[in-house]
Amino acid sequence: MTVLTAMLDIWLDKSICSDATAKTTVVQSIESILSTLSLVRQHDMETPDFHVLFYAAPSLQRSSVVNIYSSGFTTITIEDGSKDSPLTNQVMEELKQKLKKALQTRMERIPLIKRGAPVPNYYTTSDERILEYDFDKIVFESDSKYQHVKILHSPTLGNCLLLDDMQNLAEKDINYTRGLMNYKQMCYRDKEILILGGGDGGLLHELLKEEPKHVTMVDIDEMVINACRDHLRGACGDVLDNMAGKNYEIIIDDCVNKMKEYIEKGRLFDIVFNDLTDFPISSEHQGGHWDFVRKIVDMSMKLLRQNGRLLNHAIGVSCPSSLETYEKLLKSLPVNVEFSKHSDHVPSFMEEWVFYEIRKLE
């Protein structure tokens, strides 16, 4: 079923709360709007700082709450589960305009929220702004040992991988992979490359087109690899069909373990990609998010030849303080580095994403 939640916000004057007559007039205006939806007042509660009114039309499976705050700011929230609901953005705009005329004050309408869809469609940007997708089919969903793995289909994005309900990669996200690669700015020919994470296979698939000497990919979660092999072929092609090829190898392991092993053995790479999810799922106990980030950067530096590059994704351009923290971290490394950043729009993130290229200096 679909349930619609409609929201209107009203900036009333602060004085409304201390003026009983004025408040009654406002409430009457609101009630006359709600009555067009058959909503009738059932209950209300008042303190000097807050007045909340509850409305319902039970036979229509409809309810509403009006909250009047001490600042004068007032919200109307309507929820409708009726078949053939009369609520549309257009209708709510008309109600808003009517009420605005009556109250002569600033009003805003929040677009309808659609609840009860068979496929979950609400997620957030990196700075926690709400995003609504057009996902229409659950293609895969299961809990692995490490995380919740989900692949959803969208008519505009293709299949899209979500890990713990965070958008990871969609079939239309070639921009993400090329952003991470700093595409056409970096040369991968004959290079020895290590990918940390990357279980969706998108990066490995694109890298192999550049004729590297060898690519080693280490991902902890076999379920992600299997699900993407079957359902994300628009991104990974056939690269996950085999765990090894003439110039690549896929290892299922915690990349922190593998990096330790490579450091002990003195193995070196020309390029390391950090394509891990934003939050650590390493089997080892980790400190906070930034401790994990620093650890990965530190270990990557030990695995790079002089002049080698670490490439990683960061976060949306709307999170400047996170980017600043990351750059401070890079400047405080025990080895000398030079770094640059660039950004590109990633369709499934619905935002502009920032990528870093970090060069280990002589």
Add this chain to the structure above:
Amino acid sequence: MTVLTAMLDIWLDKSICSDATAKTTVVQSIESILSTLSLVRQHDMETPDFHVLFYAAPSLQRSSVVNIYSSGFTTITIEDGSKDSPLTNQVMEELKQKLKKALQTRMERIPLIKRGAPVPNYYTTSDERILEYDFDKIVFESDSKYQHVKILHSPTLGNCLLLDDMQNLAEKDINYTRGLMNYKQMCYRDKEILILGGGDGGLLHELLKEEPKHVTMVDIDEMVINACRDHLRGACGDVLDNMAGKNYEIIIDDCVNKMKEYIEKGRLFDIVFNDLTDFPISSEHQGGHWDFVRKIVDMSMKLLRQNGRLLNHAIGVSCPSSLETYEKLLKSLPVNVEFSKHSDHVPSFMEEWVFYEIRKLE
């Protein structure tokens, strides 16, 4: 002030509605979650098809409604206007996980809606999905004779023009202008060009870099032009500082009138751009949206030399049926045309947008 609205959705079994004991158990689980936010049941109403429960914590300026529908689908909506609100997406996720454990059924969390911000941040995509922007300043706001004109500032998009609360152009939207121009695929050198609309000046500014013979731009709304000249310079540069230059002219008029006049005089162009808003604001009485679209295309064809091009923006890729209707319209024109489409992501639309190039055949 900031008021937060939090939403949780629960897929209960349909049988819940006819089983009083089972329903009581579910309600108790929900109430134990709500009680962690000091929310106490104040009122409830029940019909065979619908059960709605109202909760409040008035001293904390907090309220909540639980709607249990006949399908078993159940929604929890919490609104909090308290200073230092405890509601965060993280906290809501924890509440969801607790409740999911108790109820053992599918649950979804909708990210927090932030109400009461000084700058309105909620708009929609072309298929009415909710979008939340990071606008932080109202730069300009006024009603013109024709529409509500607003310019908002965003740290990630620059200043952004909204007409009747529809996103039009942001300073970071060079992709829109280049999409409309079919950039680098079309040659504008020495061409005679007509722009219908385009009051933001972005298209005119980019076109003049291509050394056309002459550009005539006809926009109905002087307020838009003046506001963009002052506040959208990242898109229009200095092109709106003067109403005419060595190879361009800006005319304030209804483009339908101007097109009629040009058709009567037999004036012809190499290229016509339709850069009008999606909904007609022509002074002339118009039929529906599609009648207006057809009229503009028809008249544009009359103004084009043989082999001339009409270029226009269409809508988001998430609206395939609108695109189909438009293509049917193009195929039913009284003149022979050939058309192609392409698409690009427009930052301020937060979606992939479709553009058409229509060639008038011999």
